[in-house]
Amino acid sequence: MYRITTDTSSDLTTKQLEKLGLGQIPIGLNITTKKEVLAFPNDEEGLPGPDRFYELQSGATGTGTSALSHKLITGVWETILEAGYDVLHLGIAWDMSIGVTESVKKAMKELGEKYPERRIEAPNTYSISVALGFLLTRMVKLRDDGLDLDQMLDELDLAAKQTAHWFTVDDLGWLITGGRISGFSGYLGQMLNIKPLMRLPYGGVLEPVRKVRGSKKLLVALAEKVRDTIIDQSGEIWVAYGSIEQKSRAVELAEIVQQMLPSAEISFHRIGPIIGAHTGPSVIAIFFFANER
Numbered sequence: 001m002y003r004i005t006t007d008t009s010s011d012l013t014t015k016q017l018e019k020l021g022l023g024q025i026p027i028g029l030n031i032t033t034k035k036e037v038l039a040f041p042n043d044e045e046g047l048p049g050p051d052r053f054y055e056l057q058s059g060a061t062g063t064g065t066s067a068l069s070h071k072l073i074t075g076v077w078e079t080i081l082e083a084g085y086d087v088l089h090l091g092i093a094w095d096m097s098i099g100v101t102e103s104v105k106k107a108m109k110e111l112g113e114k115y116p117e118r119r120i121e122a123p124n125t126y127s128i129s130v131a132l133g134f135l136l137t138r139m140v141k142l143r144d145d146g147l148d149l150d151q152m153l154d155e156l157d158l159a160a161k162q163t164a165h166w167f168t169v170d171d172l173g174w175l176i177t178g179g180r181i182s183g184f185s186g187y188l189g190q191m192l193n194i195k196p197l198m199r200l201p202y203g204g205v206l207e208p209v210r211k212v213r214g215s216k217k218l219l220v221a222l223a224e225k226v227r228d229t230i231i232d233q234s235g236e237i238w239v240a241y242g243s244i245e246q247k248s249r250a251v252e253l254a255e256i257v258q259q260m261l262p263s264a265e266i267s268f269h270r271i272g273p274i275i276g277a278h279t280g281p282s283v284i285a286i287f288f289f290a291n292e293r
Contacts, residue, residue: 002086002119002149004140005076007068007100008047009092009274010132011240020140023076027092027100028066029273031056039066040273053273054243054281063277067099073107077120081111086119086149090136090156092274094124095205123153126160126202129275130240131287135163138289164293165200166225167285168218170246197221202293219249222286223256229290234263237288242271243281250284257286 005023006012017024029047031038038056040047048056057063077087094101108120127135138159142152195218196208212218226237237257241250247268254266271283 001084002088002152003080004136004143005080005087005089005091006132006136007091008272009097009100009128010136011130011270011272011275012133012136016133020136022136022140023080025068025073025076025091027068027097027274029053029277030064030066031060032062032064033060047273050242050270050272050276051244053276057273057276057281063273065097065274065277068097068103070103070107070110073103074111077107077111078114081115081118081120087121088149088152089120089122090125090132090139091122092132093126093128093200096128119149121149121153123156124160125156126200127163128165128200129271130238130269130285131163131165131200133269134236134238134287135159159289161202161293162231162289162291164225164229164288164290165285166222166287167198167240167279167283168195168222169279169284170195170215170249170282171280197225199293215249219253219256219284222253222284223260226257226286226288226290227260229292230261230264231289231291233261235265235289237261237264237266237286238269239266240269240271240283240285240287242276242279242283246282246284253284253286 003023005025007025008027026041026046029040080087092100104122108122112120125132125135139152139156142155147155194211194213197210197212197218198206198208200206212221239250239254241247250268257264258266271285
């Protein structure tokens with residue numbers, strides 16, 4: 001028997017985590033203001049929720065994440081191992097956070113030596129943010145269907161290849177700061193109302209696919225990607241957004257997708273602080289199972 005854990009980059013709510021039966025390990029968050037650096041989680045609270053985070057970010061000079069403490073990981077995992085279960089950890093894509101990945105590997109080595117009779121598996125999910133939460137819901141269903149640990153690892157490889165990540169931002173400034181696009185091209189984009197259509201490919205890092213002029217055309221382009229690559233036209237589609245000001249755009253995107261795919265099951269989700277720290281508040285994203293990620 002095994003238990004599944006994840007980290008806070010999955011953007012699953014407390015209710016979702018409880019329903020899925022998942023353990024969660026917090027990734028650190030730093031918000032820099034002119035007066036101080038706010039570090040989360042701390043002795044008083046965990047990570048701020050999306051609304052509070054984007055409010056804090058709006059007045060910050062910078063936001064970023066910190067390496068996941070391997071002590072936090074061992075604390076969660078050891079409780080599982082002591083109870084006689086193996087561990088399957090499905091966290092943020094390895095290339096998206098080298099610090100987190102190294103901490104996970106350190107904890108695996110330490111606990112592997114302490115509990116040689118138990119298994120700890122932490123495969124690359126190639127997924128981030130709400131897409132990771134989307135992937136986790138698929139994996140939990142397979143677990144509940146009775147798949148053993150080796151079968152789960154095989155199914156994860158297939159499911160991760162199918163978990164499409166498409167997104168855009170209205171404000172290019174955060175992508176410029178994060179080194180995703182050059183400052184000069186970002187400046188021109190802002191001047192000409194050109195927005196990036198971006199994806200996270202399987203086994204790769206974030207990449208711009210094309211540039212679109214105008215917000216409406218951009219939402220249509222996102223919807224067309226869903227229509228053209230989705231495996232099941234009546235399947236689940238998760239639309240995600242950053243700050244609450246972006247909800248209307250997320251709804252508009254969902255309406256366009258629904259017109260193209262009337263039988264699809266569309267739901268709304270929030271992109272939280274771990275990924276929002278790098279994309280900024282204007283991020284809009286869409287996640288689904290695709291035949292071409």
